Structure formats: C-alpha cells, structure tokens
Amino acid sequence: MNEQQRDELRAKAGDFKMYSLVLFSLGAFFYFGTMIPGALEAAKKPFALLMVGGCFMAALYCSRRSAVCARRLEEEEDRFE
Numbered sequence: 255m256n257e258q259q260r261d262e263l264r265a266k267a268g269d270f271k272m273y274s275l276v277l278f279s280l281g282a283f284f285y286f287g288t289m290i291p292g293a294l295e296a297a298k299k300p301f302a303l304l305m306v307g308g309c310f311m312a313a314l315y316c317s318r319r320s321a322v323c324a325r326r327l328e329e330e331e332d333r334f335e
Contacts (some may be wrong), residue, residue, distance in 0.1 A: 255330045263327045270320035274313045281309030 255263075285306045288294055294302060 260327060260330060263323050263330075267320050267323035267327065270316045270323060274316035274320060277309050277313035277316060281306050281313060284309060 284302060288299060288302045288306070
C-alpha cells in the first residue's frame with residue numbers, strides 16, 4: 255500500500271467517524287423530540303421512533319466501518335516497522 259492509499263484510508267476512517275457522530279446526534283435529537291408531550295401526534299410516534307432506530311443503526315454501521323479502516327491502516331503500518 256503506497257502513501258496515497260494510506261492517506262485515503264485515513265481520510266475514510268475520519269469521515270466515517272464524523273458520520274457516526276452526526277447520525278448519533280440526529281437520532282438523539284429525534285428521540286428527545288418524541289419525549290416532548292404534545293409535540294407529536296400518536297399516529298406519527300412509531301414513524302419517529304423508526305427514524306431514531308434507523309439513525310442509531312446507521313451510526314453503528316459508520317462506527318464499525320471507521321474501526322475497520324483504522325485497523326487496516328494500523329496493520330499496514332505494522333508491516334513496515
């Protein structure tokens with residue numbers, strides 16, 4: 255793996271980590287919105303909770319992808335030492 259590929263992998267790991275943080279924050283924002291009394295109709299609450307779950311699942315996926323990229327980068331750096 256050359257230096258350009260390592261830089262791209264480093265950038266991907268950072269991007270996935272940032273996506274994870276943003277999606278987790280968005281999910282928490284949606285969840286807090288469902289807790290406010292009278293802010294959401296009862297018919298819309300299941301949809302909002304599905305959005306919360308979707309945001310948290312996407313955040314988990316991005317977090318794992320970030321960890322995979324970081325692990326691959328670490329393995330590549332260990333080969334050269």
